[in-house]
Amino acid sequence: MRADRLVSLVLLLRQHGRLSATALARELEVSTRTVLRDIEALSSAGVPVYAERGRHGGFALLPGFQTELTGLNHDEALALLVAGSRRGAQTFGLGAALASAMRKVVDALPESYRATAAGAAQRLLIDPEIDLLARRLVDEEVPDTIVAEVRRAVFAGHKLRIHYAAVDQSPKWRTVDPIGLVTVRDQGYLLATRSGADRTYKLSRILEAEELAEPAERPDRVDLDRAWQERSTRFRTGGDQVTVLVRVNPARRAELVGTALAVLAEEADADGWPRLELTFQDSRHAEWALWQLATNAEALAPQWLRSSLRDRAAAVATSYAVI
Incomplete structure (x- = not known):
């Protein structure tokens, strides 16, 4: 985690030229004290980062400094796959990974393209937090620790134990076989089976989650789009309509x-x-x-x-x- 953060710090300085410790802390989602320790670690490793004091000061890299970066890590690559919707990345707990991945993508661009890309990005706004009537879009918060545990079980193909609060019911523990994750209008859902029966769980109603070592009972391949449509049809045609x-x-x-x-x-x-x-x-x-x-x-x-x-x-x- 720290190695990724140090790379992200270098990329931020390469792309912005100069940033204060406060700005770096905000971008990296850490404390300013952590940023200062990271700056010291970079300097000790030979990265030419220096401080400029004064009202408009901050940290910067010596002009012409180049880095050789490794490829994207797993979460960053995954974040790029859902980058068509930044809210989708947030729903699945990949917001920080998406920000880190995009910094690496921008850094990989030829220098002549970098400024053009940055300028173009300023002309696009996707999914703002409010609409034209200033109504704030309501996001259902799901702790990253819970989303990460669910995500690991889905990708590893392991059974998942969840403490779930269904509507008008007391929370209960359930052991399920996870199939996939779906986001619809900023709400995340876990598609799973329980004792062989299809089940759909809202991520915001999962209070605790634990990936188990036991393999999940599920097919090797899945068509999530079709599975979601089938469950949606059953939902609309069932119940007390x-x-x-x-x-x-x-x-x-x-x-x-x-x-x-x-x-x-x-x-x-x-x-x-x-x-x-x-x-x-x-x-x-x-x-x-x-x-x-x-x-x-x-x-x-x-x-x-x-x-x-x-x-x-x-x-x-x-x-x-x-x-």
């Missing part, structure tokens, strides 16, 4: 349909509002979807959904009554 009749503001139709499992029928009301027959995963899902649209949608049936939304609206109105 409910069908509701709704009328919605045309401007919000796409938003409502996007939350439903399926559109069974559609016709236009006299006022031009679409009247839709929709399927939702369960009653809670249906109520949530209609509540988001406030007066831009009206549940026409079943009656329990109308009553539930009415009671919720009444409770909100009461809490905001004039004092």
